[in-house]
Each structure stands twice: as C-alpha cells, then as structure tokens.
Amino acid sequence: MNNKKLRTLDLNKIKNKKSTIVSSKEALKDVTPIEWDKKILSGGEKIVVYKAE
Amino acid sequence: MEDIVMCKAGDIILINNYEHNGKRLNKHSFVVLSDEKNQIQGLDYDLICNVISSFHDEAHKAKKLSFPGNFPITAKQTLVKNNREKDGYIKAEQLYYFNKEKIDFIVIGSMDGKTFELLLDFIEALEIDIEQIVDKL
Numbered sequence: 001m002n003n004k005k006l007r008t009l010d011l012n013k014i015k016n017k018k019s020t021i022v023s024s025k026e027a028l029k030d031v032t033p034i035e036w037d038k039k040i041l042s043g044g045e046k047i048v049v050y051k052a053e
Numbered sequence: 054m055e056d057i058v059m060c061k062a063g064d065i066i067l068i069n070n071y072e073h074n075g076k077r078l079n080k081h082s083f084v085v086l087s088d089e090k091n092q093i094q095g096l097d098y099d100l101i102c103n104v105i106s107s108f109h110d111e112a113h114k115a116k117k118l119s120f121p122g123n124f125p126i127t128a129k130q131t132l133v134k135n136n137r138e139k140d141g142y143i144k145a146e147q148l149y150y151f152n153k154e155k156i157d158f159i160v161i162g163s164m165d166g167k168t169f170e171l172l173l174d175f176i177e178a179l180e181i182d183i184e185q186i187v188d189k190l
Contacts (some may be wrong), residue, residue, distance in 0.1 A: 004171050008087035009101055010177055014148070019183035021094075021182050027147050031106040033081050034141050034186030036067070037081040037130065041093045045132050048082065049065055049105075051171055052125035052140060 058153065060160050061088050063169045065128075066102070069157045081105070084143060084164055086173065090100055093150055096190040100151040103172070107141045114140070122146030122181050133172070145176045149186045156189065 039045040062167040064085045083102035090099045105126065108114040108168055117123050164172065 005061070006166060007173065008089060009060045009148075009173055011087075011091075013177040014154065017179065017183050019185050022147075022186055023186050024186050027079065027144075027149075027184060028104065031104055032109065034105060034107040034128065034139050036082075036139075036161065037137075039173075040130065041067070041133075041159075043159065043161075045130050045162070047065060047128045047130055049126050049154045049162065049164040049168060050129045051153065051168045052127040053056060 058160065059086055060100070060158075063119075063164045063166070064160050065105070065162045065164060066158045067161050068151075069159070079177060082161065083149060084169075084172070086148070086176070088155050093185070093187055093190070096152075096187060098150040098152050098187075098190055100153060102147075102149045102151060103145055103176075104147060104149060105143055107139065115143055122177050122179060126168070130180075131162070134182060143172065144187045145172065146179055146181055147184045147186060150190055152190050 042049060056068055062085050065082060067080060067082050069080060084107040085100055085102050087101040088099060111132060122145050124145045127141055127142055128139045130137055
C-alpha cells in the first residue's frame, strides 16, 4: 500500500477560471452511482482507481 | 460525539444517504482532491472532491467521454483474483466542497498515485467553466 502523501489540488490554478455555484441536486442529476460489491461497502475490501485507456 | 472519519487526498469515499432540506446525496462516490481546511463563501470546508459516475451502456460511455470535463477511470478490487473492474468517469469540472463533520462517509479505496497526478493536471488545465457545489456545507 502506498502511504506517500500526494499533492493536492492547486487552488491558485483554479481561482482564475470562470466558475459558477450550482446545487448538488443539479450537479448530480445525470450522475449514476457506481454500485460497489458488498465486500467494498462493508470495508472488507478496497478499490484502486486507475485512468482508463 | 461521533468520531470523524479520516481521509486524505487521493482517497475514494462513499457518502451515505444524507438529507438536508430535501437535498439528498444518494451513496455517491467521490475522489478527494484536497483535504486542506479553508473557507468558501464564508463557510468552512476540509474536503474538495470530484464525483465518480458509471456508464449505462457503450453509447452512453461514448457520449460521456466526448465531453472535455470527463476523466475516464476504471476501478479494481484489490483482493479479488479475477480482478473485476468497474468502468466509469470523473466529472472533473465539478468541485464538491464538504465539511467532514457534516457528512457520513466511508473510505472505500484510493486512486493510484500516477492517476491522481494526471487527474489534478487535467483539472488544473481545464478550459471549460468550473462548477462549485457548496450546499452541503
């Protein structure tokens, strides 16, 4: 397991972008949650997320 | 007082059903982009996240991956020998701001380190409008 502390989002690079405030209801309206296995939900197993090719 | 679950940048969290003034986050998964404390619009937060979504079918996948703000991902379970995978995408142009004290969540895994670097680079280079979601604060 990699415990190295990762860099975080650089807000200085975000603050100059045009942004709008939206509600969570609006933001999530077309998001379909991933359905995880019971072992993941129970904490018995973990996932690792990679960039898909 | 309930213990606050610890998490850090790169973690994948699952927010359980949460209702407040009729707004509900229905077990959505998020990747933690930052765990630094700050304020937005005068409200305290200590997490900034992107939401993770799945695909309905191949046509939906092609449509979603044609949008410049979507970052394609695949999630692998760490212990399953057949290495089952789930494909999805991250809505990188949406930044969700949370206060850990106000959400009920578990840590279900993490993003691969190199992938996380790519995601941060992707977000920081976006040329489309950013959407900020702060109504859970």
